[in-house]
Amino acid sequence: MHKIINHYNKIETELCPHPTGICKVNLFALESNIKKLHAFANAKSRKKLKFLFPVKGNGYGSGMIPIAKFVEKKQLCDYFGVAHFEEAYELRKADIQTPILILAQSFLKSDQISYIVKHNIEQAVSDKSLLRKLNTEAKKQKKIINIHLNIDTGMGRLGVFAKNALSFIKEINKYKNVHLTGVMTHFSVADVNNSKQSIYTKQQIKIFTKLRKQIFVVARNNNIIFHAANSAGTLEYPLSLFDMIRPGIATYGYPERYGNGLSLKLKPIMELATKIIMIKTYLKGYSVGYGRTYSAKQGERIAIAPIGYADGLNRGLSNKLTPIMNGQKTQSLGRISMDQFCLKAGKKTKAGDKVIIIGQSGKYSNSAHDLANQINTIPYEILCSLGNAKRIRHEYCYVR
Ligand SMILES: Cc1ncc(COP(=O)(O)O)c(C=O)c1O
Known part of the structure; x- marks a missing residue:
């Protein structure tokens, strides 16, 4: 494990030798969140469920490859879930051996379909043309491709409409080089804590449960993994657990702020911090930054921090952000610009002091x-923005 941490920290240092800020990723928190969620769901379902760990969106900003390497080494999940081909490709290129499911769909060129088949990547399917293309390629490579049928039970995005699911299964049955490994659906409002939306989620679960029974009758094989539960499903809807769970945001330490999510005490795995560059003492009324949205008080000490929206810090947080500095909450002042933001300095604040933007x-x-x-x-x-910030270095650690 320490080998993985050292290896990726070295790469991060090479990629970002002069960071403006550090995004610390605590792999211990990640491990403990996965174990807690998995144990919770197993207990609720009284089954040993499979665990798909969503690492799409660059691991929700935490760095897809390092966290996948760590989770694979620790054997903490059964699948990695990505959104697009590019991410599955990156994982296999990094020698990740764990099954990978592409949850979404992108426009796939023939060389990409060929790669999917060759590298045993599993693809969620919601249209017949992709099904046909996957089968043709698998036949060419004399292989069987594992697919998951995505059923739209109410998400209204990808997925075959529920009313067409059984005829789609019959279509799958015609293709000899395609194996129906899984059947999935996705919730649109499982994270919303009100009775109207809860009824909607329960309706989605009901549709999926009914289809499950019918699919067992129609499908060629009966060893199918049924899966539906995102974080909110996992935590709040025991009937959504089926055979596998796919909790993303909760695994990264952010369950919704009510119910079981709170009691499990999951820990955020990422921290974002930077250091003060300089302090200036302002004259009364002197305006701070673009748009002149803050005017200083007489003799006010204002600190300047070297990160901005190019570093994933949303400009909407201007004048709202309350970072922690020297054990105290402070206040951002004026607009967050591309490369800097200003904040209220204490009497003793000095250049080099740490500013915690996300963390404790x-x-x-x-x-x-x-x-x-x-x-x-x-x-x-908020988290995903950090995964795209080139000037922020990710630093991996394992801290209890
Ligand atoms: C198909 C699918 N499953 C699971 C997840 C994980 O969702 P969450 O992060 O809300 O747990 C996502 C994320 O958007 C998704 O698209």
Whole structure:
């Protein structure tokens, strides 16, 4: 494990030798979140469920390859879930051997279909043309390709409409080089804590449960993995657990803020911090940054931090962000610009002091949930932005 950490920290240092900030990823928290969620779901379902770990979106911003390497080494999951071919390709290129399921679909060129078949990547399918192409390629390579049928039970995005699912299965039956390994669906409002949306999720589960029985009658094989539960499904809807769970955001430490998600005490795995560059003392009324949205008080000490929206820090957090510095909450002042933001300095603040943007220090914490709430978005978006920030170095650790 330490070999993996050292290896990827070295790569990160090479990729980003002069970071503006550090995104610390605690693999111990990741391991413990996976174990807690898995044990919880097994207990609820009284089965040994499979665990698909969604690592799409660059591991929700935490770095797909290092975390997948760690999770594979520790044998913590049965599948990695990605959204697109590119991510499955990256995983196999990094020598990840664990089954990979491409949950979404992209426009696949023939060389990509060939790669999927050759490297035993599993693909969720919701249209007949892809099914045909996969079968043709598998036949050419004298192989069987594992697919998962995606059924739209109410998500209204990818997936075959539920009413067409059985005829789709009959279509799959015609293709000799395709094996129906799994059948999946996805929830649209399982994370919303109100009775109207809860009825909708239960309806999705009901449709899927009914189809499950019918599929066993129609399908060629009966060793099919049925799966539906995202984080909210896993935590709040025991009837959604079926044979495999796919919790993403909860595994990264952000369950919804009610119910079982809270009691499991999952830990956020990522922290974002930077260091103060300089402090300036301002005259009364002197404006701070673009748009002149903050005016200083007489003699106010203001610190400048070297990260901005190019580093994944959403501009919407201007004048709202409350980072932690020297064990105290402080306040961002003025607009967050591309490369800097300003914040209120204490009497003793000095250049080099650590500024925690996401993370905890003593009794204070700032979670991706907190930041998301301030700008009317979701923690997913806050975390994913960090995965695209080239000037932020990811640093992996294993801290109990
Ligand atoms: C098909 C599918 N399954 C599972 C997940 C994981 O969802 P969550 O992060 O809400 O647990 C996602 C994420 O969007 C998804 O698209």
